[in-house]
Amino acid sequence: MTGGRAVVTGIGVVAPTGVGADEHWRSVLAGRRRTGPITLFDASGYPTRLGGEVADFDPARYADNRALVQTDRWTHLGFAATALALDDAGLPDRATDPYAWAVTLASASGGNLFGQRELQRLWSSPTRTVGAYQSIAWFYAASVGQLSIRHQAKGPCGVVVSEAAGGLDSLAHAVRTVRRGVPVVLAGATECPLSPYALACQLRSGLLSEVADPERAYRPFDATASGYLPAEGGAVFVVEELGHAVARGARIYGEVSGWGATHDAAHTTADSAGDPHQYARAMRLALGRAGVEPDEVDVVVPDALGVPRYDRAEASALRAVFAARTPPVSTHKELTGRAHQGGSALDVATALLAFAHDTLPASAGPDVVAEGCELDFLRAERRPRTRVALVCARGFDGFNSALVLRGAPPAGEES
Structure with a gap:
């Protein structure tokens, strides 16, 4: 151990700016705007019709069909970001020592698209039923549970719920977990708030932009600022105890200090x-x-x-x-x-x-x-x-x- 210092050795990005850290970085440097019309559902009847989507995302590249049918798109994004982060860190897909890995992600609204589909089936079909996975796919801790199973991370796992602040809080919790003796923690967050129900909830706050031009709709700190546009995506990190990272020759991006x-x-x-x-x-x-x-x-x-x-x-x-x-x-x-x-x-x-x-x-x-x-x-x-x-x-x-x-x-x- 090296004083329980926590460093980031892997970054997995799945965002409107691209899938993978390199593609995201190139988009940021180029200043490429990736917001546009919402396509995950018909948003034409809503005052806000723009958002940020992960274009051409193929979840089958990161999980098998059995896992995908049990989970929401928000978790699919988590599967991808975690796989990318582990690969970037040079770690295996499954923990060789399960109790040396933990998962601490942030969540907020849970599996919106999955829940919307199942509830619509409940109230619009003659069978009046929902699928068996409705009980787990929408749950705000679903991604943590699925990732801990998938990667055999059996250390102390948990979910942080503090809305947009959660992405930072998850990393703070990861540092505390490292200091308690767990050498590898998967931290970060993904989100997919793009469903009719999720958009309606956000509209109720009065904070969404209703500007129709993607170039002008979301302008923080600008004289023309009019609110935000919802988006999906996020990032997952491999947070590692410094001595553990150094011992295996890992590249270190930086320290959460x-x-x-x-x-x-x-x-x-x-x-x-x-x-x-x-x-x-x-x-x-x-x-x-x-x-x-x-x-x-x-x-x-x-x-x-x-x-x-x-x-x-x-x-x-x-x-x-x-x-x-x-x-x-x-x-x-x-x-x-x-x-x-x-x-x-x-x-x-x-x-x-x-x-x-x-x-x-x-x-x-x-x-x-x-x-x-x-x-x-x-x-x-x-x-x-x-x-x-x-x-x-x-x-x-x-x-x-x-x-x-x-x-x-x-x-x-x-x-």
Whole structure:
């Protein structure tokens, strides 16, 4: 053991920006917008008809038909992201020591498409029945259970539920699991909130964009911001104890060195904007646990909801933490849409890939900064300075999380 330090040795991405970390990275660098008309169901009767989908996704490449018929698309995305992460880490598909592997993923809405299909069959067919797998496929812990079985991970497994903040919380929990003696943890999140029921639930919040032009619909921190677009996808990581990773000669992307989580103690309403004080406190907790001073942060990856009052609150929280020396801010959610807990996990993947490629990518926006959102948005790619990233996320109903990542030196450089 090496002090229970937790490092990331594998990244699996399944997102609108691409399947696989390399394809996602190329899309981010190119600034390719991957939002467009929803095709997973007929959304023509809804005020929001755009979203971010994983194009040409073939789940049969990552799981057999028996597993696929028992599970929802959200879990199919998890099968793929986990397989990609294990391959990237150079680990086998099944644990040789089952109790040395654990699974800790984040979840929020569960198996929407599967549940929608089965309930429609219940109420519209003469048989008035649902399939046997309805009892497990929709369940918010379904992906954790399926992955632990599939990869024979019998260590302490669990699911974190804190909406969009969950993607960061899962990695924080993975670090704690490593420190308790489990050398390999699968962490991160995927999401698929694209079904009639899921879209209706999101519309009720009043936070979705109803702009019909994909180029203008989701514009965080921009003067034209009008809400967010829903998206599917996310990222799964192999989080490994440092000594275990070094002993097997694994490539290390970086270390999860600090985290913080707070709560507003308030529901999300039509008028709320989140509590910037509690959000800033989560950031300070993460920096403090990492032993990082604010001026050491190379880049901030924000939550970037795209709702004007939330964007202003986030900018206020960042200014409270960093004062007049706010580090460069870079967001790419407008390229993909908001995949809730999968989206914050994807932000972690982007930050780690940036250090691996020795390039901080330019922010995808804003074009015209909204009043109250004056931050140092990264307008052109540049080399990292300190290799420290602060990734931030907020979940509806008051969740706030922040994660500090220390990037490993790029290949060929000494640490």
